[in-house]
Amino acid sequence: MLALLLCGLSLALPPFVRADACKDVSLQNEAPSAGQPFAFDCTHPPLTSGKAHVTWYKYPSKIPVSKNTQSRIHQEQSWILFLPLTQEDSGIYQCVINGTDTCHRIHVNLTVLRKDWCGISGNSQLILPDEYKQILHAGRDGSLACHLNFPQSCVLDSLKWYKDCEEIKGERFISWEMKLSVSNVSAEDGGSYACQARLTHTGKQYTVLNSIIVNIAETNGYAGRIPKIIYPKNNSIEVQLGSPLIVDCNITDTRDNTNLRCWRVNNMLVNDYYNESRRIREGFESHIFSQKDIFYTVNITFLEVKMEDYGHPFVCHAGVSAAYFILKLPAPNVQAYLIGGLLALVGTAASVMYLYSIFKIDIVLWYRSAFHSPGSKEAVANVIDENIKLCRRLIIVLVPESLSFDMLKNMSEEQIAVYNALIQDGMKVILIELEKVKDYTAMPQSIQYIKQKHGAIQWSGDLTEQSQCAKTKFWKKVRYHMPPKRPPPSSSTQPLKHTS
Incomplete structure (x- = not known):
């Protein structure tokens, strides 16, 4: 039983032992004004640079400060906020920083003083001991900073600057952000300054003021700085x-x-x-x-x-x-533009060739019907030559009954026409199969040559009106192998009649 009791005490003691074992880091004195907001950030690099848990206490209480943002005194992350301060808030506050294997403690000695605000009329005197000393250099341009440190949940705006209880105005002074710029500093610019701002937190508004004592330094040796x-x-x-x-x-x-x-x-x-x-x-x-x-x-x-x-x-x-x-602007990437242009050009050319291979026959027939070469006046010799060459195609239709081609064995007009077509450049042969011819070896060599050179068009329709339409695939191929239509001759030229 004694062993169990000692074990229980050992389990209960470590939190208090660890709290007492925290290492005291620093003690800071703060003397803000009563009636206005105040905030203190518990940071001590490198203690808070990593993962650390921050807790605020008011000594000697062991109860942490509330984290309820609606409370007048509460903790936000590593900050402790007083919205606003009262004289009863004076005391010692402890900030405990717990790391993975360490514990550090910061003490803040807070003394809240009763202060008189500087009136706009200038009838009252500033009594603010928490001055920040800043330096301006005579004959130079300088600036003063309003040191109002609050967490991000607090919004500061409507900043005003005062000197000796009077609001600062004039062309030499420009207020921007949390600064006051002063141009062409003179000895008269030294003295007691104050910056006043409006602070908004969770919809509530407060007035916060900070005083500054400004000293004017001579410009001797300033060039070195x-x-x-x-x-x-x-x-x-x-x-x-x-x-x-x-x-x-x-x-x-x-x-x-x-x-x-x-x-x-x-x-x-x-x-x-x-x-x-x-x-x-x-x-x-x-x-x-x-x-x-x-x-x-x-x-x-x-x-x-x-x-x-x-x-x-x-x-x-x-x-x-x-x-x-x-x-x-960044310089254009010329190489990327060149590569893109070449790819686009190659892609366009490939697309055109592909489309032409599919619609070649339709394109040629459309071109022939849409564009006619202009006619010209013809001489008599040319007219005679054109009449001779009017028949520029020889169409041979192969039917099952003509596969033997006995008629070509004699010196008939058909055989003469075939030989002339093979010899004359102006006449070409269109070979049409009414049925598929599997073997051309039984045919004359001229027909075999024509088949090998020009190929053959196979009839694939019937005798219906639809299959005889000129727009069917068969008739398109026939028209494709036919020569283009010639324009009519000029009215001033009378062609010779061909009576063959």
Whole structure:
């Protein structure tokens, strides 16, 4: 029984042992304002770079923070949200990061202070201890960043900037995304700034404000800290018409520089130039800290590349540095076009030859009936020659009774006609079989020669009116072997009468 009890205790203890065995990573102090939203992201690379489970607690409670998005205080992924903060929320919050074989813990000391909001009228004074110090360089163009960090479920818009409790206006100041660009910085631009935005979460709206203390630095030695644009490099990019495209601008700058980083086209901010269509937009800026420098990335996104975008320089600005890229259409693949054209040509030729082999007879007969060679005036000698050659075909019909061809053994007109047809070039022979002739050896050699040279047409019909129609296959073959119809002679020429 004692062994079973000890075993049960050992099974129950590991969760508490593991919780107590978590390694404390860091302690951070936060002092936000009461009455406005606040969020903190529990990230500690490389602890959260892989598969890790994040849980938030309010010390000393062992009950995790609610994940119900309708709760005023709740957890969303690795974030803890307060919508909004109250002074009773002050305390220590623990973020426990459980990995596969590790457990780490981050402590956040949250002190919620009562703060007076800066009125538009300027009658009240800003009392905000959570300032972010930023630097502008005199005589240069710079920018200020509004550090409002919230999860993606929170939408920030309607950003306004204030200086010494008065809303900032003027040509030297341009508010865009979460930044304020300041041109031709002077010593008077230093002081207390604040950025105010509207935050929307699950249909509810809140007001969030962040204050900034701005110091003005002299320009001495500033030339040695000019930001360097790694990409683009005044290059061209090939892209298909209608395709989406994302181009990164990679910048290296020193830590104490607050240069304006943005994309411009036609000397205007990209977001302003495409304000109506929103087809091309500048993305959010990201950065990575190194020992001395900061590596910035700000991209430009084309939802759809149009013809008007080609040949336009899209310029990335970083302080006094600038670099551009130009879009161009990809070069056509000439080899593919040649291969495709040859294949199409060969396919067309093969199709034409195939169709001609099937409809050859019909095509020749149609051509003969549709196109007649024009007649010409004839001399008397030509008329005589044409009359002699009027009979340009000799038709021999083979019937069973004539297979012996005894009549050709004598010097008759039939035999003379056969020999003349073999000798004269202008007369050709059409051999017609009323029935299939299996053996031509009993026939004269002239008939055998004609059969071998020209072949024979076999009658395959009967004596009905339909089989005697000129459009049947048999009569089409006969017409095919006949010469084309000659046009009638000119009225001015009287041909000689042939009385044979």
